[in-house]
Amino acid sequence: MRGMIFVIDVGNTNIVLGVYQQDQLTHHWRINTHKQQTEDEYGMLVKGLFREAGLSPLDVRGIIISSVVPSLMFALERMCTKYFKQTPLVVGPGLKTGLAIQYENxxxxxxxxxxxxxxxxxxxxxxxxxxxxxxxxxxxxxxxxxxxxxxxxxxxxxxxxxxxxxxxxxxxxxxxxxxxxxxxxxxxxxxxxxxxxxxxxxxxxxxxxxxxxxxxxxxxxxxxxxxxxxxxxxxxxxxxxxxxxxxxxxxxxxxxx
Ligand SMILES: Nc1ncnc2c1ncn2[C@@H]1O[C@H](COP(=O)(O)OP(=O)(O)OP(=O)(O)O)[C@@H](O)[C@H]1O
Ligand SMILES: CC(C)(CO)[C@@H](O)C(=O)NCCC(=O)O
Ligand SMILES: [K+]
Incomplete structure (x- = not known):
């Protein structure tokens, strides 16, 4: 069923990944953040997690990423297009949050x-x-x-x-x-x-x-x-x-x- 939403939170120590199906978080994983890792290395790792859980990457309907490690964005966006055939949404300028942010910047x-x-x-x-x-x-x-x-x-x-x-x-x-x-x-x-x-x-x-x-x-x-x-x-x-x-x-x- 092509209904999964894949969510990815990139932190400085760990990347936490989750799969939602019918509004439920059905799978979640935690992997180390390696700031030098490539799209293919992350692709293999994530494909492995999906396979082990009996999920198919091509059943993912959408992906969203939030990251506080800018140097990893390129590799992760490429991973999404190459291994999931999806352009991810990225939390940042241009994404509607509905939140009024009163930081100076x-x-x-x-x-x-x-x-x-x-x-x-x-x-x-x-x-x-x-x-x-x-x-x-x-x-x-x-x-x-x-x-x-x-x-x-x-x-x-x-x-x-x-x-x-x-x-x-x-x-x-x-x-x-x-x-x-x-x-x-x-x-x-x-x-x-x-x-x-x-x-x-x-x-x-x-x-x-x-x-x-x-x-x-x-x-x-x-x-x-x-x-x-x-x-x-x-x-x-x-x-x-x-x-x-x-x-x-x-x-x-x-x-x-
Ligand atoms: N039961 C526990 N006892 C001790 N430490 C724990 C326990 N559970 C989690 N931790 C610690 O919390 C960390 C995970 O916390 P969290 O996922 O919030 O942050 P992080 O992934 O390390 O940070 P970031 O999100 O910035 O990458 C682990 O690295 C571990 O050190
Ligand atoms: C503070 C951290 C590192 C926590 O993950 C992250 O939210 C971050 O890099 N923030 C940028 C600085 C700020 O929030 O003002
Ligand atoms: K975290």
Whole structure:
């Protein structure tokens, strides 16, 4: 059945791919972002994922891509035309998002942040704060009128952890989970406490400061790898949606096809 919509979210660490059939996300995959990879390398990889899932690339009716890695756009667009016989929609100038972006320069906002806001607005009543725990942790504020105001960009949990390990000889690589206590009694516990409780404090602190600045009580939605873990201890995160970005891409596809 030639009815599949293929959605692709290109991040700095991972590319997340999804297939929608009859408005349902039926398949999703995560592959590493390799900034030098070619259209044929991505083509083989993606064809392999489709084959393994029993899907045919030629059953794809439409493709939409959001990317925050400009150097990969050429290879991915070529992959779509060569292996899927489709010209993809690309989130960016020219694509209708229905979102009023109040950044000084709207073109500067990461496509992933816009897509997240589109998805969140479909499900929740603004004002909203959307937090995405990816390579960077982004905080986006959508006001009561549904306008995208902007937000904050902080180093991601993985980047912070990596930096600690890289810069301090005696600090090991650790598993990112909450330790039994915040007063760690060994190096691993101490690092887990510093990173994860530190992160919860940062997240809640930024949310609080945004609420003060706007004098509003927004709904707080989180997505991305560590959303679930951080949300458990956060005072303010109310909803976790691991597929927010893919949902937003699918909505944008429907609005622009
Ligand atoms: N249960 C977990 N425990 C620890 N870390 C996790 C867990 N689940 C996900 N992660 C981390 O989150 C990351 C995935 O998060 P996400 O997909 O939001 O960001 P990313 O793909 O790394 O970033 P980007 O979207 O910028 O490429 C993984 O690389 C992993 O390090
Ligand atoms: C912040 C990241 C890296 C998060 O993926 C991405 O959204 C991005 O590159 N944004 C561009 C800068 C901005 O959004 O203001
Ligand atoms: K992501």
């Amino acid at each position: 709207p073109k500067e906002v990461g496509a992933d942040r816009i897509v997240n806001a589109v998805a969140a607005l479909e499900e929740y009543t603004p004002p909203l704060i959307i937090i995405d725990f990816g390579t960077a942790t982004t905080f986006c504020y959508v006001d009561e009128k549904g306008h995208y105001l902007g937000g904050a960009i902080a180093p991601g949990v993985q980047i912070s952890t990596e930096a600690l390990y890289q810069y301090a000889s005696k600090l090991p690589r650790i598993e990112l989970k909450f330790p039994r206590r915040v007063i760690g009694r060994n190096t691993v516990e101490a690092m887990q406490a510093g990173i994860l409780y530190g992160y919860v404090g940062q997240v809640d602190g930024i949310i609080e400061t945004m609420m003060e600045e706007k004098s509003q009580q927004p709904t707080i939605i989180a997505t991305g790898g560590l959303a679930e873990i951080i949300a458990q201890k956060s005072t303010y995160i109310q909803h976790v949606d691991p597929f927010l970005t893919l949902k937003g891409l699918y909505l944008l596809y429907q609005r622009n096809r």
